[in-house]
Structures are given as C-alpha cells and as structure tokens.
Amino acid sequence: MEKPTICEIKEIITESPSTKTYILDRKFKFKPGQFAMLWLPGVDEKPFGYSSNKGFTIAKVGRFTEAMHNLKEGDLLGVRGPYGTSFEVLGERILAIAGGIGVVPIITAVEKFSKKGFEITTILGARCREELLFVDRFKRYGNLLPCTDDGSFGYPGFTTDRLEELLRGDSKFDLIITCGPEIMMKKVVDIANRYNIPVQVSLERYMKCGIGICGQCALDGEGLCVCKDGPVFWGDKLRYISEFGRYRRDGSGSRVLI
Ligand SMILES: Cc1cc2nc3c(=O)[nH]c(=O)nc-3n(C[C@H](O)[C@H](O)[C@H](O)COP(=O)(O)OP(=O)(O)OC[C@H]3O[C@@H](n4cnc5c(N)ncnc54)[C@H](O)[C@@H]3O)c2cc1C
Numbered sequence: 001m002e003k004p005t006i007c008e009i010k011e012i013i014t015e016s017p018s019t020k021t022y023i024l025d026r027k028f029k030f031k032p033g034q035f036a037m038l039w040l041p042g043v044d045e046k047p048f049g050y051s052s053n054k055g056f057t058i059a060k061v062g063r064f065t066e067a068m069h070n071l072k073e074g075d076l077l078g079v080r081g082p083y084g085t086s087f088e089v090l091g092e093r094i095l096a097i098a099g100g101i102g103v104v105p106i107i108t109a110v111e112k113f114s115k116k117g118f119e120i121t122t123i124l125g126a127r128c129r130e131e132l133l134f135v136d137r138f139k140r141y142g143n144l145l146p147c148t149d150d151g152s153f154g155y156p157g158f159t160t161d162r163l164e165e166l167l168r169g170d171s172k173f174d175l176i177i178t179c180g181p182e183i184m185m186k187k188v189v190d191i192a193n194r195y196n197i198p199v200q201v202s203l204e205r206y207m208k209c210g211i212g213i214c215g216q217c218a219l220d221g222e223g224l225c226v227c228k229d230g231p232v233f234w235g236d237k238l239r240y241i242s243e244f245g246r247y248r249r250d251g252s253g254s255r256v257l258i
C-alpha cells in the first residue's frame with residue numbers, strides 16, 4: 001500500500017460555521033470525484049474529496065473531522081491518493097446538483113468541464129445561507145441556482161424540488177451529476193430516470209483501506225466497492241446496488257438506515 005505523503009497546512013479558510021478548507025504545501029493531481037485518504041496519527045485515516053489542487057474542505061461531523069478542525073496552520077497531516085473513479089462528460093449541457101458537503105467533488109467537476117466548453121448549470125443546496133459553499137466559484141463557471149431549506153437565500157426548499165421545476169420548464173440537459181445526502185441523490189436519480197437523462201452519483205460509505213482490500217465499503221447487491229468501483233457510479237449501475245437510498249454500514253458493519 002502507498003505510504004501517506006506528509007504535508008504541511010499552509011492556510012486554513014473558514015468557509016461556513018461547520019466547514020473549513022485546508023490549503024497544503026503541495027499541488028495535487030486528481031480527476032473530479034476522486035478522493036484521498038487523510039491521516040492524523042493517533043486519530044484515524046478517512047476519505048475526503050479534493051476541493052482544489054491545493055487541498056481539502058471538511059465539515060465537522062465526528063471524531064476525525066473535529067480533530068481536523070482543531071489543527072492549526074503549520075501542523076502536518078498524511079495524504080495518500082488519488083483513488084477511485086471520477087465524473088465523466090456526455091453531450092453539451094450538464095446539470096450539477098450539490099447538497100451540503102457534497103459540493104466538494106461537484107465544484108471541481110464544474111470548473112474542469114466549464115473550462116472544456118460544456119454549458120453548466122448548478123443547483124446548490126444547503127440548510128441555510130451561511131452553509132452555502134463556493135458560491136463565487138460556481139458563479140464564475142456557469143449558471144448557479146442556490147436553494148436553502150430555511151428559505152434564507154435563493155429558492156426556498158430542497159434541491160430536488162428546484163430540479164423538478166427546472167425540468168418541467170424549457171431547460172434541456174444531456175447529463176446530470178450529483179453529490180450530497182443519499183436521500184437527495186436517490187430522488188435525483190428517480191427524477192433523472194423519469195426524464196430519461198443519464199445521471200452519475202458520487203456515493204459515500206465508511207472506508208478503511210480506500211483501495212479495495214478490506215471490504216468495508218462493499219455494497220450489497222453485486223459487492224461493488226465504493227473506494228475502487230466508485231465513488232462515482234453511472235445511474236445504470238445503481239440497479240445492482242440494492243442498498244442505495246436505503247441503508248449504509250457503520251465501521252462495525254452494522255446497517256444504518258438512510
Ligand atoms: C469518497 C468520499 C469523499 C468524501 N469527501 C468528503 C469531503 O470532501 N469533505 C467532508 O467533509 N467529508 C467528506 N467525506 C465524508 C467523510 O469521510 C466523513 O465525514 C468522515 O469520515 C467522518 O468522520 P468522523 O470521525 O468525523 O465522524 P464519525 O464519528 O465517523 O461520524 C459522525 C457522523 O457521521 C455519520 N457518518 C460517518 N460516516 C458516514 C458515511 N460514510 N455516510 C454517512 N454518514 C456517515 C455517522 O453516523 C455519525 O452520525 C467523504 C467520504 C467519502 C466516502
């Protein structure tokens with residue numbers, strides 16, 4: 001197994017009340033949707049998407065991410081990767097749908113695909129205005145449709161309601177890409193299927209090795225591993241993933257309902 005590269009944190013940017021970006025002392029090569037395993041000695045090693053070629057953006061949700069949020073500029077962390085599959089393009093007009101911290105792989109895809117000449121619209125959702133991430137970056141690279149659950153900014157409601165509204169109108173898209181809470185992605189896939197639009201989703205599962213050895217992230221159905229066969233899956237693969245939108249497994253392998 002590849003050894004982690006030890007990196008120094010050059011800058012920490014507070015993006016929102018729950019989220020920080022860590023700019024490291026080197027440039028990373030990756031494809032949008034791929035991830036790295038970040039290692040804090042004595043704490044754990046966990047998967048995170050690249051939010052740019054300079055680092056990672058992390059929401060505080062538990063033990064590891066809290067330890068990340070306690071780090072200071074000048075502190076060190078281990079990075080190994082990139083791993084996994086990435087978003088691919090199709091047609092000319094792409095609709096991106098990002099919810100919460102799922103914004104991370106979506107912003108890098110939007111930036112890359114827009115520079116290649118694809119026409120991009122992004123539906124960006126968060127609980128409230130303060131938690132909407134990378135608004136300026138999204139605006140620079142296409143049409144942005146923000147949504148907040150509490151109605152404090154943009155469309156008042158869920159990304160999937162905005163999606164239905166958009167598709168009922170004149171807008172036509174050749175491809176949908178999405179990352180966010182699984183319950184949201186399940187609805188996005190159902191809607192995409194109804195409108196016959198190809199869709200790619202970025203799945204999140206508990207990981208240990210990150211390279212297809214331990215089996216922790218294997219999905220019920222055909223046993224696809226999120227770390228190796230994903231995290232980005234085409235919609236037609238999802239019919240072989242019986243747990244999609246229903247449950248996931250925690251670190252002990254027990255089912256947790258979604
Ligand atoms: C491919 C991939 C890319 C990711 N990219 C990012 C990223 O860019 N930024 C970011 O902030 N996070 C990202 N994550 C999620 C990140 O790995 C987890 O938030 C982190 O492992 C949580 O660790 P913790 O010890 O802080 O929390 P834990 O103590 O492990 O858990 C805290 C809470 O989150 C829940 N939880 C833990 N793991 C999962 C999971 N896999 N799915 C759903 N709920 C879970 C737990 O049930 C608990 O309620 C990514 C995950 C994957 C698989």
Ligand code: FES
Pocket residue numbers: 206207208209210211212213214215216217218225226227228
């Ligand atoms: S995390 Fe070990 S097989 Fe995927």
